Amino acid sequence: MNSAVIEVLAPRYGIAWYPWAVQYFFLIAVSYSALLLTVPGLLFGKKNYESLAKVALLVTVSCTLAGPVALLADLHQPLRFWHFYANLTPWSWMSIGSLLLPVYLVLVVAYAWLAWRPAMQAQARGNGWIAKLSGWISLGEWHAPRWMLVATGLGALALSVGIMVYTGAEVAIVKARPLWNTYWLPVMFVLTGVVAAAGLVILINRLMTGNDQEVNEQSLKVIVVTMILSALVAALWVSEGITGFSPSVEQAFASLRGNPEWRAVAIYGLLVGIALTLTAIVTLRRPGWLGRSWIAGLLAVHIGWTFRWMVLMEVQTVAKNTAGYYHYAIEAGSSGLLGIIGTFGLWLAALLIIDILVPWKKSLQASSH
Amino acid sequence: MDKIRRALLGQIAKLTAGAALVPLSSIASAGINDQPPRREGDPEKRYAMLIDLRACIGCQACTVSCHIENEAPLGSFRTIVSQYEVEHEDTGDSATFMLPRLCNHCENPPCVPVCPVQATFQRQDGIVVVDNEVCVGCAYCVQACPYDARFINEYTQTADKCTFCAHRLDVGLLPACVESCVGGARIIGDLRDPESQISRMMKEHYSELMVLKPEMGTAPHVFYLGMDERFVSRPDAKPAIWDVRDQQGEEIGYEFSGH
Numbered sequence: 353m354n355s356a357v358i359e360v361l362a363p364r365y366g367i368a369w370y371p372w373a374v375q376y377f378f379l380i381a382v383s384y385s386a387l388l389l390t391v392p393g394l395l396f397g398k399k400n401y402e403s404l405a406k407v408a409l410l411v412t413v414s415c416t417l418a419g420p421v422a423l424l425a426d427l428h429q430p431l432r433f434w435h436f437y438a439n440l441t442p443w444s445w446m447s448i449g450s451l452l453l454p455v456y457l458v459l460v461v462a463y464a465w466l467a468w469r470p471a472m473q474a475q476a477r478g479n480g481w482i483a484k485l486s487g488w489i490s491l492g493e494w495h496a497p498r499w500m501l502v503a504t505g506l507g508a509l510a511l512s513v514g515i516m517v518y519t520g521a522e523v524a525i526v527k528a529r530p531l532w533n534t535y536w537l538p539v540m541f542v543l544t545g546v547v548a549a550a551g552l553v554i555l556i557n558r559l560m561t562g563n564d565q566e567v568n569e570q571s572l573k574v575i576v577v578t579m580i581l582s583a584l585v586a587a588l589w590v591s592e593g594i595t596g597f598s599p600s601v602e603q604a605f606a607s608l609r610g611n612p613e614w615r616a617v618a619i620y621g622l623l624v625g626i627a628l629t630l631t632a633i634v635t636l637r638r639p640g641w642l643g644r645s646w647i648a649g650l651l652a653v654h655i656g657w658t659f660r661w662m663v664l665m666e667v668q669t670v671a672k673n674t675a676g677y678y679h680y681a682i683e684a685g686s687s688g689l690l691g692i693i694g695t696f697g698l699w700l701a702a703l704l705i706i707d708i709l710v711p712w713k714k715s716l717q718a719s720s721h
Numbered sequence: 722m723d724k725i726r727r728a729l730l731g732q733i734a735k736l737t738a739g740a741a742l743v744p745l746s747s748i749a750s751a752g753i754n755d756q757p758p759r760r761e762g763d764p765e766k767r768y769a770m771l772i773d774l775r776a777c778i779g780c781q782a783c784t785v786s787c788h789i790e791n792e793a794p795l796g797s798f799r800t801i802v803s804q805y806e807v808e809h810e811d812t813g814d815s816a817t818f819m820l821p822r823l824c825n826h827c828e829n830p831p832c833v834p835v836c837p838v839q840a841t842f843q844r845q846d847g848i849v850v851v852d853n854e855v856c857v858g859c860a861y862c863v864q865a866c867p868y869d870a871r872f873i874n875e876y877t878q879t880a881d882k883c884t885f886c887a888h889r890l891d892v893g894l895l896p897a898c899v900e901s902c903v904g905g906a907r908i909i910g911d912l913r914d915p916e917s918q919i920s921r922m923m924k925e926h927y928s929e930l931m932v933l934k935p936e937m938g939t940a941p942h943v944f945y946l947g948m949d950e951r952f953v954s955r956p957d958a959k960p961a962i963w964d965v966r967d968q969q970g971e972e973i974g975y976e977f978s979g980h
Contacts, residue, residue: 357958360804368860428858428878439838446837528867676960
């Protein structure tokens with residue numbers, strides 16, 4: 353272009369999705385990913401994965417409980433949430449999600465309830481208010497057959513696939529934002545979700561169960577495999593943009609061209625990704641280093657959360673029509689920093705309440721057979 | 722953007738503007754993210770707007786009158802005129818280019834199928850509206866609109882957008898922006914009426930009309946006459962002034978690029 357264009361007065365369009373969205377996408381991804389990690393130990397009853405299943409079950413339940421609250425808060429009219437159910441809209445991904453989410457939540461809670469129930473029933477035989485409460489929560493002394501656990505587990509897994517598809521598709525179909533409009537986005541949400549869930553399992557394992565080495569080892573292996581897959585997906589996305597195979601990805605690149613901040617983001621993402629993969633590999637290979645797995649755990653959680661922050665928040669600062677980029681500064685209030693901290697606070701509260709009430713470190717129902 | 726691509730985009734812009742003249746049979750809904758059936762409004766009409774950029778002087782009268790008519794909150798706009806200063810890099814000659822922006826009331830509006838509660842819908846006369854008593858404020862439509870035509874109204878906490886002043890059209894009045902346009906640049910009318918001014922002008926200038934972002938496949942129904950194809954999609958431009966507001970939304974000054 354042999355002319356220079358100045359946009360004289362550029363209106364600044366506000367952010368429409370707040371950090372609540374990041375919190376929801378993060379928690380729900382950790383939830384479905386941690387659910388996957390419970391499968392070998394709890395659903396298949398494999399002994400050597402039982403410790404992993406115990407921690408992962410706690411992670412999946414706490415995240416499943418806190419996530420939907422963040423989603424509700426992201427509505428500008430949260431009290432109108434019932435409109436979702438009064439106006440069923442099968443052609444909208446978000447409406448489909450609103451149907452899947454409560455069923456998923458109930459199934460995950462039921463799955464955990466059945467898994468924890470034998471230990472809860474044992475606890476109910478003691479004295480004190482926790483024993484009494486445990487009796488109420490376990491709904492009596494009757495024995496729940498294993499098929500109930502398997503059925504709810506399989507149900508939750510089926511619904512979790514629905515959650516993966518809907519959360520990914522919901523964002524990926526938005527053509528107006530070329531950075532979202534790619535088939536790889538849903539895949540990347542799942543992969544980074546698995547990375548973050550394995551990372552959180554390592555951290556909880558370090559803080560609450562005495563740093564079980566087997567759990568660390570299994571989670572690190574999960575991280576290495578999913579990070580390699582993420583690198584592949586990222587490479588495919590980039591090559592689609594460079595070759596012009598996908599016009600939308602090409603447009604996405606064009607929208608960021610010459611922006612030093614986004615270049616820095618790309619380099620940072622690459623470096624952190626490499627750092628995590630190498631840390632995980634080294635921790636696995638060096639004898640005696642498994643105890644320090646929490647370093648990889650922290651990095652993994654950081655990657656899972658920051659990926660969502662970049663995708664959902666920073667992409668909103670790329671103007672669709674006007675010149676330049678919007679500047680987004682996190683507000684202090686509930687639609688900003690307080691919302692982020694509050695959601696994590698809620699998650700922590702859920703985690704601690706379960707920890708107080710449920711003897712989740714004891715044998716799961718899986719091993720009672 | 723290189724010349725060939727720009728020219729190609731310009732061609733698509735023209736072709737898409739032309740395709741809109743063929744009345745698209747309302748698209749039946751089937752799959753996810755397909756257009757749902759239209760409702761309300763007059764099925765005999767298809768409202769559209771033609772903006773004659775040759776007559777636009779960038780006075781922002783439309784911006785102001787729309788703001789007053791529709792009581793949009795400070796800093797949010799249902800319509801605005803983008804103003805560009807174009808300088809020829811070799812000769813140093815400069816010119817200004819005005820581009821009024823508003824909802825395009827697309828034939829294939831991406832904001833409609835995403836709405837999870839059917840609060841936003843397209844009327845049978847083509848106007849895209851929001852029922853703000855149903856809207857949950859999820860802002861999905863704001864994300865889905867490629868034209869930044871939607872925003873969350875901070876007073877109502879629901880989605881807000883240009884309605885072609887449907888409340889005025891329905892009682893035989895012109896939209897506020899059309900009424901106040903000094904140069905008569907904005908022409909609104911019914912495309913199904915071959916005698917309407919817009920139909921006649923569209924026929925006359927058929928090959929020169931362009932729409933915004935044709936590559937999005939939205940089939941916009943705001944047509945531009947005298948358009949420069951460099952401005953069809955997000956222009957390669959530098960921002961000059963950002964408005965700066967404090968926490969209460971009060972304007973506290975200006976920020977100039979290059980500071």
